[in-house]
Amino acid sequence: MKISDIRAVTVSVPLEAPLLHSNGAHWGRFVRTLVEIETDEGIVGLGEMGGGGQSAQRAFDGLKPYLLGHDPLQLEALRFKIANPTASLYNNRTQLLAAIEFACLDIIGQKMGVPVYQLLGGKLRDEIPFASYLFFRLPHLETGQGEVRTVDQLVRHASELRARHGFRTHKLKGGVFPPEYELACYQALASAFPEDRLRYDPNAALSMEDALRFGRAISHLNNDYFEDPIWGLNGMRRLRESVGMLLATNTVVVNFEQLAANILSPAVDVILLDTTFWGGIRACVKAAQICETFQYSIGVHSSGELGVQLATMLHLGAVLPNMTMAADAHYHHLLDDVIQGGKMSYRDGAIAVPSEPGLGVKLDADKVSQYAEEYRRLGDYPYDRDPSRPGWFPLIPNQRWADRPTK
Numbered sequence: 469m470k471i472s473d474i475r476a477v478t479v480s481v482p483l484e485a486p487l488l489h490s491n492g493a494h495w496g497r498f499v500r501t502l503v504e505i506e507t508d509e510g511i512v513g514l515g516e517m518g519g520g521g522q523s524a525q526r527a528f529d530g531l532k533p534y535l536l537g538h539d540p541l542q543l544e545a546l547r548f549k550i551a552n553p554t555a556s557l558y559n560n561r562t563q564l565l566a567a568i569e570f571a572c573l574d575i576i577g578q579k580m581g582v583p584v585y586q587l588l589g590g591k592l593r594d595e596i597p598f599a600s601y602l603f604f605r606l607p608h609l610e611t612g613q614g615e616v617r618t619v620d621q622l623v624r625h626a627s628e629l630r631a632r633h634g635f636r637t638h639k640l641k642g643g644v645f646p647p648e649y650e651l652a653c654y655q656a657l658a659s660a661f662p663e664d665r666l667r668y669d670p671n672a673a674l675s676m677e678d679a680l681r682f683g684r685a686i687s688h689l690n691n692d693y694f695e696d697p698i699w700g701l702n703g704m705r706r707l708r709e710s711v712g713m714l715l716a717t718n719t720v721v722v723n724f725e726q727l728a729a730n731i732l733s734p735a736v737d738v739i740l741l742d743t744t745f746w747g748g749i750r751a752c753v754k755a756a757q758i759c760e761t762f763q764y765s766i767g768v769h770s771s772g773e774l775g776v777q778l779a780t781m782l783h784l785g786a787v788l789p790n791m792t793m794a795a796d797a798h799y800h801h802l803l804d805d806v807i808q809g810g811k812m813s814y815r816d817g818a819i820a821v822p823s824e825p826g827l828g829v830k831l832d833a834d835k836v837s838q839y840a841e842e843y844r845r846l847g848d849y850p851y852d853r854d855p856s857r858p859g860w861f862p863l864i865p866n867q868r869w870a871d872r873p874t875k
C-alpha cells in the first residue's frame with residue numbers, strides 16, 4: 469500500500485464564547501487543519517492539527533514530496549523520514565508528524581477492519597472520563613452570551629456543565645486574573661461540589677511565591693494535581709519540594725529527553741500526554757509505558773480538538789493502564805463539529821471509544837466546506853493575544869493580570 473495523495477484544509481469552527489487563558493485567548497473559534505491521506509488502495513485516513521489559531525495547510529502541502537509513495541504501515545520509518553531529531557532541527561515537524569501518524573493509523577485500521585485501539589494493544593476501557601475544563605470566557609462577540617468572569621458565573625457554568633454532561637472532575641484554566649481572585653474561584657468550586665475532584669492550571673503564569681501561596685491554600689482540597697503552576701522543570705522541582713501537592717505538566721515534559729530528565733531528577737508527578745505535542749498516538753503509548761515502569765501517573769491532555777483529534781485521544785485513553793484520572797477536552801465548548809453524525813456526546817462525564825475500523829470517525833463534507841468557508845472569511849487569530857486587552861502580551865511569571873471582576 470502506498471500514499472497517493474495528501475490533502476489539507478483549514479476550518480474555523482465556532483465556540484460558545486472566547487476562552488481566556490494565561491497566554492491570551494481562543495477568539496471564539498478553533499482554527500484547525502484537517503488532513504486526508506489517500507492510498508493507492510482507495511483508503512482515506514484522517515488527521516488533524518491546530519491550536520495556535522493559524523492554518524497548517526501549507527506545511528502539509530510541503531510534505532507531499534516526502535510522503536507520496538510511502539507505505540502507511542511503515543510508521544517508524546515515517547518518524548525518521550520527516551522528524552529525525554537532528555535532520556528536522558530547522559523545521560520542527562513533530563506536530564505535523566502527529567497528524568500524519570493519526571491518518572496512517574486510521575488507514576491501517578480500516579485496511580485490517582479493526583479500530584485503532586486494537587493496533588495499540590487492545591482497549592482496557594470502553595469509555596474515557598473527562599473533566600469539565602472550565603475557562604474564564606468573554607461574552608460571545610455577536611450574541612453577548614457565555615461570559616464567565618465572576619465567581620457566581622463560574623460556579624453556575626460548572627453546575628450547568630455538570631448537569632448536562634455529568635462531569636465529576638473540574639479543571640479551572642487560570643492564569644488570567646490575579647492569583648488571589650482565582651484562588652477564591654477555585655475554593656468556590658470546591659465548596660459547590662464537595663464530592664468532585666479538582667485541578668487548577670494557570671499555564672505556568674505564576675511566580676514561585678504565588679505558586680507556593682496558591683498551592684498551600686488549596687492543598688487540603690480534593691485535588692487531582694496542580695498543573696503547570698510555574699515555568700520549567702527546575703522551577704517545578706523547587707516548588708515540589710515545598711508545596712505538598714502532586715504537580716502535573718503538559719508543558720515541560722513533552723518529549724522523551726524531558727521525560728528522562730524528569731525521571732532522573734523528579735520535578736513533576738503526573739505526565740499529561742498530548743497526541744499532537746508528542747508526535748502521535750504511538751509516542752504517547754511509549755511514554756506511558758515508561759511512566760508505568762517508574763510509577764508516574766499519566767493523563768490525556770487536550771490541546772484543542774475537533775472530532776478527529778478527539779478520536780485519537782479516545783483511542784489513546786482506551787489502551788493506557790496507568791490513566792488513573794479524567795482526561796481533558798475543550799470539546800464541549802464547541803458549537804459544532806466536522807464529523808459525520810455531529811458532535812460526540814458525553815454520558816456521565818465520559819465519551820465512548822469509537823468502535824468502527826480505524827479512528828472510527830468520518831468527515832461530513834458539507835460541514836468541512838461550511839467551516840472552510842468560515843476560515844476564509846475570518847482567517848487566523850492570535851492565540852497569544854487577548855481581544856479584551858489591546859497591547860497586552862504574556863509574561864512568565866505574569867504580573868499584568870486582567871482586571872478582576874468587581875461584581
Ligand SMILES: [Mg+2]
Pocket residue numbers: 669671695696717718
Ligand atoms: Mg495544561
